[in-house]
Amino acid sequence: MKFIHLKCDSCGAELELDPEHLQAYCQFCGSKLLIDMDQLSELLVEKEKTKRVVESEQNATKREEIKYHYKEERSKRKHREEMTELGFIFGVPILSIIVLVAPVLLIILPILAIVYFVLKKKK
Numbered sequence: 871m872k873f874i875h876l877k878c879d880s881c882g883a884e885l886e887l888d889p890e891h892l893q894a895y896c897q898f899c900g901s902k903l904l905i906d907m908d909q910l911s912e913l914l915v916e917k918e919k920t921k922r923v924v925e926s927e928q929n930a931t932k933r934e935e936i937k938y939h940y941k942e943e944r945s946k947r948k949h950r951e952e953m954t955e956l957g958f959i960f961g962v963p964i965l966s967i968i969v970l971v972a973p974v975l976l977i978i979l980p981i982l983a984i985v986y987f988v989l990k991k992k993k
């Protein structure tokens with residue numbers, strides 16, 4: 871926080887003034903102080919600049935956060951897509967094996983059973 875430097879017109883005391891407060895009284899003699907408007911506006915301009923710098927820094931941080939968020943979302947989505955691909959790569963062959971093998975087993979097993987019983991009877 872920058873202070874405005876003032877000189878009391880009545881007693882000549884050197885004072886510092888918080889620019890938030892536009893009115894001030896001398897701590898030493900109690901007279902009301904006049905604020906140099908040029909100095910004040912300079913300070914306010916500087917304050918505004920500082921505010922803008924802070925805001926733009928905050929915006930930059932926010933942008934960074936948003937960028938990071940999207941990056942993360944993208945990588946998550948990519949991961950999901952990869953998992954889906956993996957599911958297809960492994961799932962489809964396994965499913966097709968089951969689909970193909972199940973009827974074969976359904977046909978072959980009874981035949982094997984019949985053959986087994988026929989051979990057993992012959993003995």
Ligand SMILES: [Zn+2]
Pocket residue numbers: 878879880881882883896897898899900901
């Ligand atoms: Zn004074």
